[in-house]
Amino acid sequence: MVLALTLERIMSKQGILSSYICKIYWGHGINGIESASNFYFGKHPSLLSLAESAMLAGLIPAPELRSPLRDQRSGKTFQAKVLRRMVEVGSLDIEMALLTVRQPLYLHLNRPEHSDGLSYMLSFSWLGLGENKKLNQVGKESTFKGTWDWERESKIWEVCEEMERWAVKVRHRTSVKASCLN
Numbered sequence: 001m002v003l004a005l006t007l008e009r010i011m012s013k014q015g016i017l018s019s020y021i022c023k024i025y026w027g028h029g030i031n032g033i034e035s036a037s038n039f040y041f042g043k044h045p046s047l048l049s050l051a052e053s054a055m056l057a058g059l060i061p062a063p064e065l066r067s068p069l070r071d072q073r074s075g076k077t078f079q080a081k082v083l084r085r086m087v088e089v090g091s092l093d094i095e096m097a098l099l100t101v102r103q104p105l106y107l108h109l110n111r112p113e114h115s116d117g118l119s120y121m122l123s124f125s126w127l128g129l130g131e132n133k134k135l136n137q138v139g140k141e142s143t144f145k146g147t148w149d150w151e152r153e154s155k156i157w158e159v160c161e162e163m164e165r166w167a168v169k170v171r172h173r174t175s176v177k178a179s180c181l182n
Contacts, residue, residue, distance in 0.1 A: 028067065038108075052105065055105055058082045083100055
């Protein structure tokens with residue numbers, strides 16, 4: 001506690017956070033936000049979308065266990081938790097949180113076991129049964145035939161449905177509070 005108070009006297013909260021995310025472990029042997037951003041999404045942190053940033057923020061407590069490369073559902077699950085918390089503290093409205101959780105995550109797999117440098121879509125399939133999306137490094141989409149992963153897609157769909165149920169509860173609580181004040 002004393003160390004935290006001393007640190008706050010010499011650094012701003014923004015400076016402390018910046019220093020922290022530039023050094024912490026992000027899983028898969030990656031340290032620092034710039035390396036993590038490049039590893040998971042193939043881009044600089046300043047170019048990350050809200051969806052991508054929320055997914056990365058969800059990794060922080062346990063990056064190996066929460067890695068979307070380990071369990072593809074976990075990327076969306078912890079992204080949704082971060083978005084819900086942002087709504088609760090007033091940093092984000094519910095509609096934007098719902099829109100964000102519905103967006104697919106495009107993981108950039110530029111590692112030795114994926115030497116082609118391709119990105120794979122991590123979200124429910126918009127193409128239908130038997131097709132998956134594959135993006136090349138310049139972002140052009142192509143379609144390839146494959147097996148639709150029903151289990152993965154249904155788990156990700158459940159995350160989105162759970163987020164929508166949560167939003168309904170929050171809206172109801174807000175309307176009840178508003179009607180009590182009037």
